[in-house]
Amino acid sequence: MINREAAWCLLTEFTQSESLRKHALAVEACMRAYSGKIAAEGTEGKDLGLSEQDLWGIVGLIHDFDYERWPSLEDHPYRGNEILKERGWPEVITRAIMSHAEYSGVKRVTPMEKALFACDELAGFITAVALIKPSKSLAEVDVKSVRKRMKDKAFARKVNRDDIINGAADLGVDLDEHIGFCIEAMKGIARELGLDGSAAKTA
Numbered sequence: 001m002i003n004r005e006a007a008w009c010l011l012t013e014f015t016q017s018e019s020l021r022k023h024a025l026a027v028e029a030c031m032r033a034y035s036g037k038i039a040a041e042g043t044e045g046k047d048l049g050l051s052e053q054d055l056w057g058i059v060g061l062i063h064d065f066d067y068e069r070w071p072s073l074e075d076h077p078y079r080g081n082e083i084l085k086e087r088g089w090p091e092v093i094t095r096a097i098m099s100h101a102e103y104s105g106v107k108r109v110t111p112m113e114k115a116l117f118a119c120d121e122l123a124g125f126i127t128a129v130a131l132i133k134p135s136k137s138l139a140e141v142d143v144k145s146v147r148k149r150m151k152d153k154a155f156a157r158k159v160n161r162d163d164i165i166n167g168a169a170d171l172g173v174d175l176d177e178h179i180g181f182c183i184e185a186m187k188g189i190a191r192e193l194g195l196d197g198s199a200a201k202t203a
Helices: 004-014 018-038 052-062 078-086 091-099 111-131 143-150 161-171 175-187 198-202
Strands: none
Touching: 004 018, 004 052, 018 052, 018 111, 018 175, 052 091, 052 111, 078 091, 091 111, 111 143, 111 161, 111 175, 143 175, 161 175
């Protein structure tokens, strides 16, 4: 049975890191938001008994499920892909996850695949920006602050700026609009992400 609960169980089986789980939730939120904007009339999910929102969300939730155990370029996302296939996950999901790695050789063709790539690095970057705010809250993050930090190469240096820029372009959305859209999507689950200001109060 492919559903959100199964996806969460898969993620938590292989990922113990709280920060990686939160990253998965952040990308899921962005993907769910984009599904409503881009894929309202999509049919990929219907074949699986899922809404497009659930399908896109599941892809976002499990895109890095194997990363904690196998973080190398040789293993991720290939190991995860093998596990998904062994457990009967459908190709529409496995292919999308493979396509989010630039080096996998799997080209991004569908809107869902393009959205995953566009949201992945950006969600991590928005989180990093929120965490340096005094309140550690998404409420303090806006497009301007994200763009400013993107220019600072020393900040969140592991995040590939080109992936953020190219991802938005490939998705066909303006970069500032894309950043703002993902900030708003993540604000919807700020509490689950620990970015609602509560972390600053307990620090």
